[in-house]
Amino acid sequence: MKVVAFNGSPRVNGNTAQSLEIVLEEIRKEGIETELIQVGGKKLSGCKACMMCRKNQDKRCAIQDDEMNSFIEKMIEVDGIIIGSPTYFSNVTAEIKALIDRCGYVAKSNGGFLKGKVGAPVVAVRRAGSNFTYAAINFFFGISEMIVPGSTYWNMTLALQPGDVWKDEEGIATFRTLGKNIAALLKKLNSNG
Numbered sequence: 001m002k003v004v005a006f007n008g009s010p011r012v013n014g015n016t017a018q019s020l021e022i023v024l025e026e027i028r029k030e031g032i033e034t035e036l037i038q039v040g041g042k043k044l045s046g047c048k049a050c051m052m053c054r055k056n057q058d059k060r061c062a063i064q065d066d067e068m069n070s071f072i073e074k075m076i077e078v079d080g081i082i083i084g085s086p087t088y089f090s091n092v093t094a095e096i097k098a099l100i101d102r103c104g105y106v107a108k109s110n111g112g113f114l115k116g117k118v119g120a121p122v123v124a125v126r127r128a129g130s131n132f133t134y135a136a137i138n139f140f141f142g143i144s145e146m147i148v149p150g151s152t153y154w155n156m157t158l159a160l161q162p163g164d165v166w167k168d169e170e171g172i173a174t175f176r177t178l179g180k181n182i183a184a185l186l187k188k189l190n191s192n193g
Contacts, residue, residue, distance in 0.1 A: 001186050002033040003080035005122075006071065008096035010041035015124040015159035016084045018166070019175055023082060023122060023155075026179025032186060037074060039095045040086075042067055046094075047101040054109035061102045072103050076113055079186055081146070083137045084122035090129030092136050100140040107144055114144035118185055120178060123156040124165065130156040149185045151178040 005024055009016035017036070024034040044066050052062030059076060060069050075081055083099070085092040092100070107114045121137035123130045134154055141148050155178050157171030158164075165171060 001080075001190055002035070002078045003027050003082060003118075003182065003186070004035045004037060004074045004078045005082035005084060006037050006039045006096070006099060008040045008083065008085035008093045008099070009124070010093070011086075011162060012038055012041075014086070014162045015157060015165040016040075016086050016122065018163070019122050019124055019157050019171070020082060020084045022165075022172060022175040023120070023179040023182070026176050027183045030180075030183035030187070032183055035074070037071065039071065039099060040093055042095055044068055044095050044098040046098050047105055053106040057110055059106060059110045059113065061106050063102070068098070068102050071099060072106055075103055075107075075117075078117070079190065080118035080120075080182055081114075082120050082122055082182075083140070084124070085133055085137065087123060087125040087129040087133045090132045092133050096137070100136070104140055104144060112145060114146055116189075117146050118182055118189070119144070119146040119148055120182055121155055122175065122178075123154075124159050125156055126160045127158065130154070147185065147189070149178065149181040151175075151181060
């Protein structure tokens with residue numbers, strides 16, 4: 001089993017990345033492989049509605065001048081997907097929006113290859129707007145027919161400066177519980193019983 005986490009923050013070691021690592025640490029404790037992929041700060045195009053993924057049926061986006069197809073391949077290969085984003089004007093970053101739109105359209109156009117995978121959002125916010133960011137990621141998981149585990153609170157932290165996540169005890173506890181719940185769900189889904 002494997003879980004991939006996408007960091008949508010351009011800050012490679014900012015609060016979003018640190019929050020994702022808290023979740024991934026709990027998953028690794030349960031013997032599940034993890035990988036963190038940096039998406040924020042990458043030059044990614046939004047969906048151009050060319051419909052070529054529907055025509056080609058090759059599980060790839062027709063836009064070839066960025067890294068999106070490598071991200072889509074990762075999503076196909078794994079059992080669980082975590083998408084982390086800071087809150088930018090009450091929503092996900094542009095890079096995460098591109099990931100959601102392009103991967104979502106490719107998946108829907110190629111038999112719904114995300115169906116049955118586990119998905120969870122992780123959000124960092126200074127003060128407000130996290131609910132919209134959290135919802136945007138969960139809407140993607142929902143329309144993709146993925147399974148979304150919960151935690152003791154919504155998967156978010158109140159943090160501004162890099163490292164502020166470590167001042168948010170409730171956020172840390174929420175992320176740890178989320179990691180445990182993702183691992184437990186994956187084990188149940190992959191059991192032979």
